[in-house]
Amino acid sequence: MSNVLHVENVTMQFGGVVAVNNLSLDIPEGKIVALIGPNGAGKTTAFNCITGVYQPTSGLVEFMGKPMVRSTPKGKMKKQYKGQNKELYSSQSVIDPNPDHITKLGIARTFQNIRLWKSMTVFENVLIAKHMRAKQNVFSAIFRANAKEEKRMREETMALLQEQGLDKFKDELATSLPYGLQRRLEIARALATNPKLLLLDEPAAGMNPQETQELAEFIKQIRDKYNLTIFLIEHHMDLVMKISDYIYVIDFGSKIAEGVPEEIQNNQRVIDAYLGVADDDE
Amino acid sequence: MTNTLVKKNNTGKYIAIICLALVYILAILLDNFLPATSFTLMLIPVLQKGAIYALLCVSMNLLNGFTGLFSLGQAGFMLIGGYVYAAITIPAAQHDSVYQYFDSAIRFSIPEILSNVIGKGPGTIVGVIISLIIAGLIAALFAFLIGFPVLRLKSDYLAIATLGFAEIIRAVFQWEGLGAITNGSNQLRKYVTLSGMELNFGSFTLELGTLFLFVIVTVCVALVVLLINSSYGRALKAIRDDEIAAEAMGISLFKHKMISFIISSFFAGVGGALLAMFQTTIQANAFKSAMTYEILLMVVIGGIGSISGSCIASFLYIALSEWILRFLDEGSLFGLISVPFFRDGFRKVVFSVVIMIIVLFFSKGIMGDKEISFKGIGGLLTRLKNKKKKTAPAAEAVSEEGEANE
Secondary structure, X not given: OOEEEEEEEEEEEEOOEEEEEEEEEEEEOOOEEEXXXXXXXXXXXXXXXXXXXXOXXXXXXXXXXXXXXXXXXXXXXXXXXXXXXXXXXXXXXXXXXXXXXXXXXXXXXXXXXXXOOOOOEHHHHHHHHOHHHOOOOHHHHHOOOOHXXXXXXXXXXXXXXXXXXXXXXXXXXXXXXXXXXXXXXXXXXXXXXXXXXXXXXXXOOOOOHHHHHHHHHHHHHHHHXXXXXXXXXXXXXXXXXXXXXXXXXEEOOEEEEEEOHHHHHOOHHHHHHHHOOOOOOO | OHHHHHHHXXXXXXXXXXXXXXXXXXXXXXXXXXXXXXXXXXXHHHHHHHHXXXXXXXXXXXXXXXXXXXXXXXXXXXXXXXHXXXXXXXXXXXXXXXXXXXXXXXXXOHHHHHHHHHOHHHHHHHHHHXXXXXXXXXXXXXXXXXXXXXXXXXXXXXXXXXXXXXXXXXXXXXXXXXXXXXXXXXXXXXXXXXXXXXXXXXXXXXXXXXXXXXXXXXXXXXXXXXXXXXXXXXXXXXXXXXXXXXXXXXOOHHHHHHHHHHHHHHHHHHHHHHHHHHHOEEOHHHOOHHHHHHHHHHHHHHOOOOHHHHHHHHHHXXXXXXXXXXXXXXXXXXXXXXXXXXXXXXXXXXXXXXXXXXXXXXXXXXXXXXXXXXXXXXXXXXHHHHHHHOOOOOHHHHHHOOOOOO
């Protein structure tokens, strides 16, 4: 089985703080993989390195077998660098794509604190995500030379909203939806970019057990329906254990464990990281 | 249900066409057939200047209101547009008298060349249109060039950089080294102005100055509206609302900001050229940053993110400042009672207070981010008609009135 995403020795250092330290992980095609860890462990930073929001200080990210992000410490970071493998990629050229390039390659994401476009309706929110793959330029858009394309975008958006059960809210402002539906809309918007890999940043944050239950089913459904691979950050352990095929655990930026849910549940280091280690002196 | 929808659409379209036609007919009447009273002598320039500022406001609104880029370079692009237009429309024979101290580098006039081919009237009009487009394109070219460094900046820094650009352009255009084109710090004149827009029918001359201006402004504003309602316009609004989300959804920030900047500057250039036509002379020193602030003010008064708001506000602002509030400077109230503090400059005091009140208490402006829609007006009319026919009150219809889009 091929890996959709391959992350190798990624380190992200902000000044003297190492937010992600030498992280390596593989995400096989068609699986649901989770990244867990206590607050401030560097999960979202890892996501941001993969999606191009940050350029990692050092490391390599491959998507579908091709290098997508490659970096090596340079400038002031060369002296300050605290991570390992400083010279690993120094002979190779740096690849630093913008987030929109990465989305174009087929990685879509949602955000920890929902980032919908506030002044726009539910329909427009999804429609804009279709803009990236529309076959048109500014002039054909202004002069309506390619009306078919616009019609196709609208139809696809409508179909997607219907599939996600959001069609009855299509003319409402995105921010007027209840919280759970806003999360769902954000996922629908990410799906509109036709991704191969979907990154979900705490999709169950702020949801009650009932909604979390539904979300678990929903994530599995969209994976099967759109042939997705899903990589998610989550704090709800019951959700993670229920749907994940494989789990990575990080703490203080470093990977401390990986494995299938049963292994993680019984891993002493993970339990220590979450509950704290008993002080031996007492 | 679908039937009424179609009806609504059509009434909206008809109303829009009728309104435009009325405005155009009024423009022709004002220029040709109505007697020149003190009223019309005031009304014509106010309408003309209002229309020009409407275009300038819309172009600024595209950048500030729809893309969320706080740019203050408007006066610079207007200056480029105005100068380019003037330089390429001065008749060849007039060059020596205009460029008194320099050896003019451009010795042709596009309207003149075309006049020789297709006759004086139409040749001038077509030539002026081509010159306006060239003026806009050169302004857009400058925008493209300075966009590379400047568009990487955010909010205040972008404003400072673009403001600096406008000031640099103003200085450069007054530099003697470019005198062969810009005439140094002297003004350019004798180019084709609005009064040059006329058609001869035998002994009768049809003045088309105001109509020409209105048609150009309508076309330009319509193009901006088409852009805003297209897929690209939605992407621009997405950037305004949340850059990070827009980028994550595959919208290239730099490319889209550049598109918006270039298009806005194109129309600022055209607007500057129209202003040059209106003023009959043009001098770089007049394009101070105060001009940009004035346009920004109109955009804010009209509502940031509303095209119709910008248009309404510019006509309102120009009418008030150039005409209606004039009496404040003239020492008496309607020529009846003399008021001692009504003297030169008092108009500006009143104006400043009005603006402060607007900014403090009506910060959303006249329209907020809503638009006047002819479709909405049409819908309203049909609903009123239906109400008369059926006495049943349509409570649902009332709730729909608020959403006047497109």
